[in-house]
Amino acid sequence: MLTVVCETPGTLLAQDRPMPERGAHEVLLRVKRVGVCGTDLHIFTGKQPYLSYPRVMGHELSGIVEAAPADSALHPGDAVYVMPYLSCGTCIACRAGKTNCCTRIQVLGVHRDGAFTEYLTVPQAFVHKAEGVSLDQAAMVEFLAIGAHAVRRSGLRAGQRVLVVGAGPIGMAAMIFAQLRGATVTALDGRQDRVDFCTGALGVHAGVPLGEGDEEQLAKLTDGEFYDVVFDATGNPQAMERGFRFVAHGGSYVLISVVGANITFSDPEFHKREMSLMGSRNATTEDFSTVLDAMRAGLIPPSLNTHRLALADVPTQFQNLLDPSAGVIKAIVEC
Template sequence: MLTVTCESPGHLVAQQRPRPERGHGEVLLRVRRVGVCGTDLHIFTGHQPYLAYPRVMGHELSGVVEEAETDSGLVPGDPVYVMPYLSCGHCIACRQGKTNCCVRIQVLGVHRDGAFAEFISVPQRFVGKADGITLDQAAMLEFLAIGAHAVRRADVTAGQRVLVVGAGPIGMGAMIFARLRGAVVTAIDGRQDRLGFALKHLGVAAAVPVGDGDEAELSRLTDGEFFDVVFDATGNAKAMERGFRFIAHGGRYVLVSIVQGDIRFSDPEFHKREATLLSSRNATTEDFETVMKAIREGLVPSAALATHRMTLAEVPAGFARLLDPTEGVIKAIIEC
């Protein structure tokens, strides 16, 4: 089968590998769509903290069943999605239902080889039927579920002022699901094209470009009170540190993105707000179900989100252009 491997930062190789054998309790899938995530771009550029090379990337996937256990409820040809966070089911996090931060988590495309391949075999309990949605939409479930999980973790409620810092796909997911909870959402980003997309397709109330006067504008939009909930989805340490300034008194700050190294903040400023600091990692089955329901109800602009596509064979030559801001990429879909 055709497989694309990231041998080292910036170096992708297309090669033939043996088709995987389905193990006991697993489902063999013919991969049909793979979304390109910020994690994949970080792997390609050498900035992913949980990875060793070489690695087959790809964790946002949909496909059709090739082989499955007879009692699995799945039959060949079924369209499916995959929850790519392979949790152990036994650790302290899993026992609390927090499979997204399992102590021994294995994320497809990060800790073990992923879906930049024509076939993949994964444990059955992480495979779900993609009923009522397209293969493109099924491949977008994962990044949207990360946004939905962050919004649920922050307990966003109707009427709250929400700021999303970073208008990439993960940030957009947070915008969508915060707005669906009735929040008044503001986006801030350095790219005007993404802010325009958020205004046109995501229903945000305001979009503020990063630069001189941005903090004053955020203050003006909130009558000087700033935001009940701030989400960081930048993957930039300086932006994460700056985001503490935008939390309202009594507010919450949710770090969705991750960076290598430490971040710092002013303890007096944090304490005087009695602010709450949260991390948000991956997503759970509940979040995938939330996104599926919203897609079926036509509440997610999935067609607009899928801005670019290429075939698996085109990935080695074409992947680098997805990093080019002039390309206007929101979500790239690889077709297998």
């Protein structure tokens, strides 16, 4: 079967690998769609802190069941999506229902090989029927669930003002679910085309391009009070540190980004605001359900999927997805 491997940063190789053998509690999937995530781009560029090479990328996937355990609710031919965070179920986090930050977590495409391949085996507990959504939609549930989780974790309430810094797919997911909670959302990003997409396709209240005078614009939009909740989805340490300045007194700052660096902030500014600082990692089954309900209700813009490529073309075309002029929001690989 065709498998694309990231051998080292910047090097993708097409290999012919044997079909995987299904374990007793595993499902054999024929991979159909794989969303390309910022994590994949970071793996390709050598900026993912939790990874060793070589690695088969890909954790946003949908597929068709080829074989499943006899006692499973899944059957050959079922269309499915996968929760790619393979949690242990017994650690302190899992016992508290926080499987998204399991102490022994194995994320497909990061800690173990993922879905840039034609067939994949996954423990059956993490494979779910994709009822009422298309294969394309099912491959986009995961990144949207990350945004939904961050919004849920923030405790956001209707009527609050939200700033999302970083208008990539994860940032856009946070914008979508913040709006569904009734928040007034502003997007801040260094690319004007992304800002325009957020105000146009996503309908956010305001968009501010990163650069000279941006802080003054954010202050003007909020009568100088800034934002009840700020989400960072930049993956940039300097941006993450700067974001503290945009949090209102009594507000919350949610770091969806993860970087291989230390983040520092002014303790007096942090304390005088009595700011709540949160990390937001991955998502849970509750967040996946939230996304699926929104998809079935027609609340997720289909325009998020802007590019497509075939699995066989990934080694030669993947780097094009890094070109800002290509206007990529979400690319989907067809297997």
